[in-house]
Amino acid sequence: xxxxxxxxxxxxxxxxxxxxxxxxxxxxxxxxxxxxxxxxxxxxxxxxxxxxxxxxxxxxxxxxxxxxxxxxxxxxxxxxxxxxxxxxxxxxxxxxxxxxxxxxxxxxxxxxxxxxxxxxxxxxxxxxxxxxxxxxxxxxxxxxxxxxxxxxxxxxx
Amino acid sequence: xxxxxxxxxxxxxxxxxxxxxxxxxxxxxxxxxxxxxxxxxxxxxxxxxxxxxxxxxxxxxxxxxxxxxxxxxxxxxxxxxxxxxxxxxxxxxxxxxxxxxxxxxxxxxxxxxxxxxxxxxxxxxxxxxxxxxxxxxxxxxxxxxxxxxxxxxxxxxxxxxxxxxxxxxxxxxxxxxxxxxxxxxxxxxxxxxxx
Numbered sequence: 001x002x003x004x005x006x007x008x009x010x011x012x013x014x015x016x017x018x019x020x021x022x023x024x025x026x027x028x029x030x031x032x033x034x035x036x037x038x039x040x041x042x043x044x045x046x047x048x049x050x051x052x053x054x055x056x057x058x059x060x061x062x063x064x065x066x067x068x069x070x071x072x073x074x075x076x077x078x079x080x081x082x083x084x085x086x087x088x089x090x091x092x093x094x095x096x097x098x099x100x101x102x103x104x105x106x107x108x109x110x111x112x113x114x115x116x117x118x119x120x121x122x123x124x125x126x127x128x129x130x131x132x133x134x135x136x137x138x139x140x141x142x143x144x145x146x147x148x149x150x151x152x153x154x155x156x157x
Numbered sequence: 158x159x160x161x162x163x164x165x166x167x168x169x170x171x172x173x174x175x176x177x178x179x180x181x182x183x184x185x186x187x188x189x190x191x192x193x194x195x196x197x198x199x200x201x202x203x204x205x206x207x208x209x210x211x212x213x214x215x216x217x218x219x220x221x222x223x224x225x226x227x228x229x230x231x232x233x234x235x236x237x238x239x240x241x242x243x244x245x246x247x248x249x250x251x252x253x254x255x256x257x258x259x260x261x262x263x264x265x266x267x268x269x270x271x272x273x274x275x276x277x278x279x280x281x282x283x284x285x286x287x288x289x290x291x292x293x294x295x296x297x298x299x300x301x302x303x304x305x306x307x308x309x310x311x312x313x314x315x316x317x318x319x320x321x322x323x324x325x326x327x328x329x330x331x332x333x334x335x336x337x338x339x340x341x342x343x344x345x346x347x348x349x350x351x352x
Binding site: 033034 | 159160161163164165168202204213214216218225227229244245247248252338342346349352
């Protein structure tokens with residue numbers, strides 16, 4: 001994904017928040033495969049979501065590399081169990097990564113079930129983003145930005 | 158790949174520091190991290206071996222100011238330089254918006270520089286990128302060492318396409334921010350061109 005408009009962001013945010021509630025998890029994070037955070041819900045105040053996004057994307061990339069070596073298309077899901085916190089990672093539509101952090105207040109089974117439903121909904125939203133970004137009429141922030149604006153950003157010293 | 162979020166009003170870009178083992182990629186990021194105010198940076202992550210050689214990548218998220226109400230955020234990554242970590246290097250180049258090639262100016266590292274540069278080109282091609290079309294700058298690091306090759310020679314060998322290049326001493330910070338600003342600017346100009 002390279003552009004996210006307000007409307008689709010809201011739709012994605014709704015799915016992520018619902019998943020957080022329905023799975024009874026601690027937090028839900030949606031990131032792109034390059035490690036950029038797209039949306040999040042739950043107890044994220046104490047969480048360094050930027051680092052978590054980058055490391056998860058690195059982890060998924062490495063796991064994908066292993067899959068390739070084993071002639072697998074990809075490992076779509078992985079779970080790591082900790083003493084207090086567990087993490088469930090799934091790839092949605094081969095493009096984005098859905099991360100659920102959970103503890104003993106829920107179960108891996110419930111998390112998986114809810115993730116499946118959320119993945120389907122996210123796939124639909126991603127499709128609509130895709131068709132939207134292909135329309136040339138979409139406004140772009142870069143129409144307003146001049147080369148001078150970019151120059152000025154770096155002229156502070 | 159750059160990611161423009163109209164909801165949070167952010168432009169996110171990915172810059173990768175590439176180069177042979179021990180050329181100073183991590184040192185570049187460490188200097189940037191140390192000299193940036195805490196509100197402009199996130200945590201720096203280094204996935205390194207016990208002997209502090211980069212194992213997978215270093216990561217540093219950085220804000221570089223606003224344009225028209227949009228925050229510009231750059232994610233800086235380094236690759237592991239050692240030859241046998243090629244599979245990891247390939248993964249990190251995925252979705253890259255701009256590349257810094259950090260060359261080791263020492264004469265005896267010239268072969269390693271050239272090998273790494275070839276490797277960069279090949280690995281980019283596997284992701285469908287062409288180094289000649291990508292925002293790209295070169296840094297000649299370790300200029301303070303007595304066995305550093307003359308700049309002209311470095312230019313001829315390592316920068317045949319004449320992209321912006323900077324002599325540097327990453328340990329003291331000389332040239333580090335010039336390099337970063339140059340590539341960040343090229344990335345934004347390229348984004349503007351593409352829209």
